[in-house]
Amino acid sequence: MPASTALVWFRRDLRLHDNDAFAAACEADHVVPVYCFDPRDYGPCDFGGTDSFVFQKTGAHRARFRLESVADLRSSLRDRGSELVVRVGHPESVLSSLADAVDADVVTMHTWPTAEERQVETAVTKMLDEAGVESRQFWGHTLTHVDDLPMDLADVPDTYTTFRKAVEAESEIRPPSPIPEIPSLPVGAPNAGDIPTVSDLDSTLAPPTRDDRGVLPFDGGETAALDRVESYIWEGDHLRAYKETRNGMLGSDYSSKFSPWLNEGCLSPRYVQAEVDRYEDLRVANDSTYWLTFELRWRDFFQFQFAKHGSEFFQRGGIRHRTDIDWQADDTQFERWASGRTGIPFVDANMRELNTTGYVSNRGRQNAASFLANNLRLDWRRGAAYFETHLVDYDPASNYGNWAYIAGVGNDSRDRYFNIVKQARQYDGDAAYVKHWIPELADLPPKYAHEPWTMTPAEQAEYGVELGVDYPEPMIHLEKSYEKLR
Incomplete structure (x- = not known):
């Protein structure tokens, strides 16, 4: 039986821990991790729809964080004997070409609820389907998995309190999955490619300078994300007072500040919740430990709202x-x-x-x-x-x-x-x-x-x-x- 080969398309899930799309790809005999910088995500663009306007899609700070996150993912894969193939181009073309080059059997990926991200994903899966390559989608960016909601997406409440109470009462949070053993790259794997610079992505941008007045440097990547969880929850013991301090304005530890890593996918919300649970077991369970979970559920609420309402959220009348x-x-x-x-x-x-x-x-x-x-x-x-x-x-x-x-x-x-x-x-x-x-x-x-x-x-x-x-x-x-x- 010929050896199987999988591509895993990393998107806003730039981590190895608790990554179902990555774990599924690692079930193959060979796996090729891929990240693609889509030019449509950079430079000026039209907002679209009625009463449109032009804005800059991605600024220097976010581009810098993303580049660092991709570099950290590549480093982690190399430490485990693998590689991250990096390309600049439209993902539908890049992934189809790479799948053909390595004779891939399947391409795994995570999915998100907003129309823009789904449009790219649909274009990718369409080209793969035309080439006879299977694609598999996974949901992995929320605390509660979409399949574990106590209601259909069409019935998700439009008020947070109603949503939260239903989820708290009727849903379980899945434990984070471990980092899998990573299969080898296939023979003749494509070259790794260079990680671009901020200016490569948008010639109008320059790498941002760090300002000491900032609350944190916000280094991109899974390594920095896990370090932040360790320093905030365990070393600094800040979780026990989170509810009282979370509305602060100055300093590194008035709130968790996990959001950059959560939103670029360097950090899994289920991993954060597992650390909260462990903290409650080993140190203290109080309003503050609950409140961090409460805020993670707020984040979930908007993800499921966009899955329900779609592009209506981007219209001026909402x-x-x-x-x-x-x-x-x-x-x-x-x-x-x-x-x-x-x-x-x-x-x-x-x-x-x-x-x-x-x-x-x-x-x-x-x-x-x-x-x-x-x-x-x-x-x-x-x-x-x-x-x-x-x-x-x-x-x-x-x-x-x-x-x-x-x-x-x-x-x-x-x-x-x-x-x-x-x-x-x-x-x-x-x-x-x-x-x-x-x-x-x-x-x-x-x-x-x-x-x-x-x-x-x-x-x-x-x-x-x-x-x-x-x-x-x-x-x-x-x-x-x-x-x-x-």
């Missing part, structure tokens, strides 16, 4: 099909928001952190999103697309689901908006975060650091901050902008 909001298009206002020059310090600090590091806290994201979508009433999708470009932990379902939620077109029947100054006082009472990212306000008392527009001309002179010169005047009257929302 899954609620709202037509009553008068969304504005103002490039000048948008650019002030994007560059952190709104004159509202709490918004500006978060946008400057995002632009500089590719990361911003959950609390910061909510406030920045609320300001754009609610106070300015600019098309929320432009803000979500800007986050897509820059976030090192971008995931389409989580990003667009949360933006739609804040904009009032998603999974909430209520109109949601944040009182920006109130939020700033609650979560940055001493203005340490604002001053960290807006040094021109460093000498102001906290009240004025959050509301510099309340200073008199004499106070501006006293503190050396002249509005409109040293720091922008507010682009809108903040309090008046809430009136239309009440």
Whole structure:
């Protein structure tokens, strides 16, 4: 009987642990791991649909993280006597060609719920089918497996609490699968290929520089992911206080910050849950340990929502099909928001952190999103697309689901908006975060650091901050902008 050969197509599952597509491929006599950089994921692109706009698909921070993650995966495979074949091109063409070159019997891959990712997958499976090569798809990026949901996808509740209670009561979390023994490469395996640079992927981008003000360096890859789990849960013992600290703004350990590795697939949520369970057995089980699972289920919720509603989430009216909001298009206002020059310090600090590091806290994201979508009433999708470009932990379902939620077109029947100054006082009472990212306000008392527009001309002179010169005047009257929302 001739030896069997499998290709495994790595996508946003850049890990060896708890990787069902990889494990299935390793059942063959020979396996060829492949990663393909799709040019359609880089450079300017149209958002698509009605009221479209152009945005940059992948920014430097996310590209850097992905490149490091691919390099780490290649290193791990080489340590085990295998190799990662890397190509730049359309996956449907690349995988078909490689499958033909090694006479592959099967190509395994993970699947995701958003239309864009499924379109690529469909193109790949179609070309493989035409070539007579079997393709096998696996679901492996959520805490609860899609087959273990207590309801059909069409019946997934549109409210998180209802979803969570049903899943908690009626579903089990599968244990993470171990790293399999990796078969050898076939004779005549294709050359490994070079891993491109950030500039190779998008000539308009340069490798981002590290800024010491960032909460973490966020090194890409499975190795860094497992190190982060070890340092946060075990060495630092931060899990026991997670619920109390998770809304922090400064420092490496106010929250787990697992999201970059989860969303690029360097870290399995089931592995994280297994570590939480082990922590509860060995140290303590409390509200904080439960709350990390609670947040992982939030992530699941949006994955299954996108599987249910599809591209409706990317429409301006969202899954609620709202037509009553008068969304504005103002490039000048948008650019002030994007560059952190709104004159509202709490918004500006978060946008400057995002632009500089590719990361911003959950609390910061909510406030920045609320300001754009609610106070300015600019098309929320432009803000979500800007986050897509820059976030090192971008995931389409989580990003667009949360933006739609804040904009009032998603999974909430209520109109949601944040009182920006109130939020700033609650979560940055001493203005340490604002001053960290807006040094021109460093000498102001906290009240004025959050509301510099309340200073008199004499106070501006006293503190050396002249509005409109040293720091922008507010682009809108903040309090008046809430009136239309009440």
